[in-house]
Amino acid sequence: MTDKHMVFVYGTLKRGFGNNRLLSGSKFLGEARTEDKFALYESGIPFVIEDEQVSQISGEVYEVDERTLARLDRLEGHPNWYFRKMVNISVNATERYETEKRIQAWIYFFPKRQGILIKSGVFQ
Numbered sequence: 001m002t003d004k005h006m007v008f009v010y011g012t013l014k015r016g017f018g019n020n021r022l023l024s025g026s027k028f029l030g031e032a033r034t035e036d037k038f039a040l041y042e043s044g045i046p047f048v049i050e051d052e053q054v055s056q057i058s059g060e061v062y063e064v065d066e067r068t069l070a071r072l073d074r075l076e077g078h079p080n081w082y083f084r085k086m087v088n089i090s091v092n093a094t095e096r097y098e099t100e101k102r103i104q105a106w107i108y109f110f111p112k113r114q115g116i117l118i119k120s121g122v123f124q
């Protein structure tokens with residue numbers, strides 16, 4: 001059994017965006033948001049900044065295997081471009097009888113502000 005990792009994605013790895021193909025073999029766990037506030041910037045591509053508190057960030061959570069995580073790291077340039085860290089995430093209920101779940105998942109932060117601030121925390 002290979003290791004499983006939870007990954008929270010907020011940008012080009014989401015459904016409907018080009019890089020989501022890297023997650024085509026991974027389990028989608030639901031739409032989600034960060035528990036803590038961060039800052040989402042965009043200049044063509046999105047960047048979440050760890051040390052600025054603007055809004056919760058919206059995205060999706062996937063369960064990925066070791067190999068997929070390594071591919072994501074390569075795509076995002078971890079740890080030299082984006083860097084991956086563990087954060088607290090609330091995953092939306094997918095069924096009416098469910099409640100939201102609190103989990104810990106990896107997120108790709110970016111080290112410096114770039115482009116315009118998206119105050120809603122939603123990249124689209």
Ligand code: PCA
Nearest residue numbers: 009010011012013014108
């Ligand atoms: N890809 C990663 C980080 C930013 C980006 O565009 C993601 O979707 O979470």
